[in-house]
Amino acid sequence: MSSYFTWEGFFAAIPLLLEYLPVTLRVTFISLVVATIIAVFVALIRVRRVPVLNMVCKCYLHIMRGLPYVVILLLVYYYLPFLVRKIFAVDINRWDKLVFAVIAFILHEGAYIGEILRAAVESVPKVQSEAAYSVGMSEMQTFFRIVLPQSVKVAIPAYGSNLVELFQNTTITFMIGAMDLIGRANTVGGATMHYIEPYLVVAVVYVIISILIELLFKFLDSKYKFGASTV
Amino acid sequence: MKKFFGKMKTIKKGVALYLAMVCGIAFLSGCGNTAKEKAATNDNTQNATTKGVTKVKFASGTINWPFCFMDENGELSGFEYDLAREVDKVLDQYEFEIVGSEWEDMLTSVKLGKIDIAAWTIKRSPEREENFLFSDEVETVQKFYLTVGANNNDIKSLEDLQDATVDGSSTEEYIYKFWEKYSKEHPEQNINIIASGNCFSDAGIEALQNGSTTALFMDDISVAGQIEKRGKVLKVVGEPLAEEYGYYVYNKDNTELKEAVDGALKELKENGVYDRLYDKWFSFVDESLETK
CATH class of the missing domain: 3.40.190.10 (Periplasmic binding protein-like II)
Structure with a gap:
C-alpha cells in the first residue's frame, strides 16, 4: 500500500497549483470591486430611503441574505442564461464558467457589503449631521467631511472579514467544475490518485492569504485614526 | 429643523433623479451592448456559415486517469481528449472547443445546451436515453x-x-x-x-x-x-x-452532429487511429491486471 501522504507529492503539487492562484485571486478581486460599487448604490438607496428603489433593495437584500452561496451559484450557472435569453435574446450559455461564478459572487457580496456600508453610515449619530448643518455646511460637505470619514472607520473591519469570507467562498466554484485553485487541486488528485497533498497545498495557500488579508485590514484600521482618536 | 427636512426632501428628489438617470443610462448602455452582442453573435454565425464551420463544445472529465485528466502542464489529456481531437480533425465542418467538466455538471450541461458533446465512458440506461441522444458508435469498452x-x-x-x-x-x-x-x-x-x-x-x-x-x-x-x-x-x-460500452451523449435535437461524429468515429476505427489511441492509453491494463 502506497502511503497516503508524501512530502514529494506535496512539493510537486505546489507549482502546479500556484499557477492557478491568480485565477482565484482575480475572481475574488473582480467580485469585490464590482460588488462594492453595487453596494455603494444599495447603501445610498437604503440610507436615503429612496422611494420604490428602497423596497427593491430591501427585497434584493432579503433574498440574497437568505440564499446560501452554493444555491446562488447553481441558479446563476444554470438558470441565468435561460433568463437572459428570454429577456434579451442573447445566448450567454457558453460563457466561461468563471464568469458565472463571478456574477454569483457579485450578487451575493453586493447585498452583504451593502449592509456593511449602510450600517457604517448609520452608525454616525444624526446629531453630528444636524450640527454640521447648523454651522452652515452643505449636504455634500456634511457627508464627505463628517459622516464618511467616521463611517469608513466603522466599515473597515467588517469589510475586511467579509473579504476573507469571499476569498474562502471562491472554493465553491468546484461545484460547477471551474478551473481555479481548488479545481486544479481536484485534477492533480485525479491524475496522481493522491488527493491529500494537493488539498493540503490549497489549505496552506488559503490560510496564508486569509491571514495576509486580515493583517492588511488590521494595518489599515490602525492607520485610519479619523473619528476614533477622540473616543 | 423644518429647513433641514425641506433640504432632505430636495436632496431626496435629487438623489432619486440621479439614480433614475444612472439606471436609465445603464439600461440604455445595456441595450446597446446587447444589440452589439447580438450583432456579434450574428456575425459569428454568419462567418460560421460562410466558412461552413460550426463551433462545437466538447466536454469530458478532468479527474479520471487515463480516460480524461489534466497533465502537469495543465493540458486536458487522456483517451477521451485524444479521440475528440482526432474526430475534430476528420470533421472539417465542425470546430471543436474542448473543455473539462465535472461529472455532476456534464449531463445537465448537455441538456441545457452549455455543451454539445459529453464523453466520459457514459453508459446507456433507459432514463438517460429518454433524455439524451446517444452515439451509435461505441467509444469505450x-x-x-x-x-x-x-x-x-x-x-x-x-x-x-x-x-x-x-x-x-x-x-x-x-x-x-x-x-x-x-x-x-x-x-x-x-x-x-x-x-x-x-x-x-x-x-x-x-x-x-x-x-x-x-x-x-x-x-x-x-x-x-x-x-x-x-x-x-x-x-x-x-x-x-x-x-x-461508453457512448458520446448529445442533446436530443442534435442529430446532425451525432451523425457526423458517428461517421468520424467509424472512419477512425477503420483507419487504425482509434486502435492506436486505445493502445497508447490502455495497453498497460492487461499487464497490470495479470501481474496482480
Whole structure:
C-alpha cells in the first residue's frame, strides 16, 4: 500500500497549483470591486430611503441574505442564461464558467457589503449631521467631511472579514467544475490518485492569504485614526 | 429643523433623479451592448456559415486517469481528449472547443445546451436515453470484474460475498445498480451496499484493505489505473462479469452532429487511429491486471 501522504507529492503539487492562484485571486478581486460599487448604490438607496428603489433593495437584500452561496451559484450557472435569453435574446450559455461564478459572487457580496456600508453610515449619530448643518455646511460637505470619514472607520473591519469570507467562498466554484485553485487541486488528485497533498497545498495557500488579508485590514484600521482618536 | 427636512426632501428628489438617470443610462448602455452582442453573435454565425464551420463544445472529465485528466502542464489529456481531437480533425465542418467538466455538471450541461458533446465512458440506461441522444458508435469498452483488496484471498466469486459490505460509489451509478440488482436476486447473501461517493478515494481504497468494505464491481481500466498509480492495492477476481460500452451523449435535437461524429468515429476505427489511441492509453491494463 502506497502511503497516503508524501512530502514529494506535496512539493510537486505546489507549482502546479500556484499557477492557478491568480485565477482565484482575480475572481475574488473582480467580485469585490464590482460588488462594492453595487453596494455603494444599495447603501445610498437604503440610507436615503429612496422611494420604490428602497423596497427593491430591501427585497434584493432579503433574498440574497437568505440564499446560501452554493444555491446562488447553481441558479446563476444554470438558470441565468435561460433568463437572459428570454429577456434579451442573447445566448450567454457558453460563457466561461468563471464568469458565472463571478456574477454569483457579485450578487451575493453586493447585498452583504451593502449592509456593511449602510450600517457604517448609520452608525454616525444624526446629531453630528444636524450640527454640521447648523454651522452652515452643505449636504455634500456634511457627508464627505463628517459622516464618511467616521463611517469608513466603522466599515473597515467588517469589510475586511467579509473579504476573507469571499476569498474562502471562491472554493465553491468546484461545484460547477471551474478551473481555479481548488479545481486544479481536484485534477492533480485525479491524475496522481493522491488527493491529500494537493488539498493540503490549497489549505496552506488559503490560510496564508486569509491571514495576509486580515493583517492588511488590521494595518489599515490602525492607520485610519479619523473619528476614533477622540473616543 | 423644518429647513433641514425641506433640504432632505430636495436632496431626496435629487438623489432619486440621479439614480433614475444612472439606471436609465445603464439600461440604455445595456441595450446597446446587447444589440452589439447580438450583432456579434450574428456575425459569428454568419462567418460560421460562410466558412461552413460550426463551433462545437466538447466536454469530458478532468479527474479520471487515463480516460480524461489534466497533465502537469495543465493540458486536458487522456483517451477521451485524444479521440475528440482526432474526430475534430476528420470533421472539417465542425470546430471543436474542448473543455473539462465535472461529472455532476456534464449531463445537465448537455441538456441545457452549455455543451454539445459529453464523453466520459457514459453508459446507456433507459432514463438517460429518454433524455439524451446517444452515439451509435461505441467509444469505450470496459470489462467489469469483481474487485477486492489485494490482501483478500477469501473471495473468489460473487457467491462468497456472505454478509459482505460492498461500495457502489453513488446511487445513480451503473455499479451501484449492479449491486442493487444482485442483492435483490440473492437476498440470502445479505449484502450491504454503501455509497461512499467515490470508491476510489483514499478512504475507499483503505476500506478495502482493512476489511470495512469487502468488494467492488469495477472495470479493468479503472482497476489497472489504481494499481498503476497506487501500487498493488486491488485485484480482480475470476472472469469478467459484464462488458459495458461508453457512448458520446448529445442533446436530443442534435442529430446532425451525432451523425457526423458517428461517421468520424467509424472512419477512425477503420483507419487504425482509434486502435492506436486505445493502445497508447490502455495497453498497460492487461499487464497490470495479470501481474496482480
